[in-house]
Amino acid sequence: MPFVCCKYRILDAIILAVFVSLYFVNCENNNIKTDPNILAKVGDRLIGKDDFTTRYKDFRRRTGAPDNGQARRSILKNIIAEELLILEARRRGFEDDALGRHELEKIKTQELLNAYHASSLAIVRQPGN
Numbered sequence: 001m002p003f004v005c006c007k008y009r010i011l012d013a014i015i016l017a018v019f020v021s022l023y024f025v026n027c028e029n030n031n032i033k034t035d036p037n038i039l040a041k042v043g044d045r046l047i048g049k050d051d052f053t054t055r056y057k058d059f060r061r062r063t064g065a066p067d068n069g070q071a072r073r074s075i076l077k078n079i080i081a082e083e084l085l086i087l088e089a090r091r092r093g094f095e096d097d098a099l100g101r102h103e104l105e106k107i108k109t110q111e112l113l114n115a116y117h118a119s120s121l122a123i124v125r126q127p128g129n
Contacts, residue, residue, distance in 0.1 A: 039076060042083035052076060058118070 040047040056075045065071050094100030 040080055042080055043087045045083050047079055
């Protein structure tokens with residue numbers, strides 16, 4: 001499985017490069033207003049504290065993982081990696097591809113099912129039910 005290990009190292013290097021480039025772009029460009037609620041920007045997509053908090057709470061709820069810096073960094077890295085993959089897929093025109101549209105519909109359906117499941121669990125777990 002050396003390929004899997006190498007794949008994650010490459011992904012980590014890409015994410016690090018994005019963070020570094022975002023840092024320097026923000027430092028060099030005085031026209032960009034810094035908003036303390038924005039954690040990262042990938043393309044035109046802003047990743048805010050609310051996005052991160054929602055994903056992180058869901059992760060902890062599903063896994064029971066303890067709250068620590070490593071878990072937080074990992075979740076933020078995952079969000080950025082997903083946005084980079086989406087950006088690259090759009091750049092390559094996968095949205096215009098029939099298979100790409102089918103996969104996008106599957107993802108949207110799964111997200112709706114996940115949201116329904118989470119809301120159903122919240123209703124069941126309410127006191128008195």
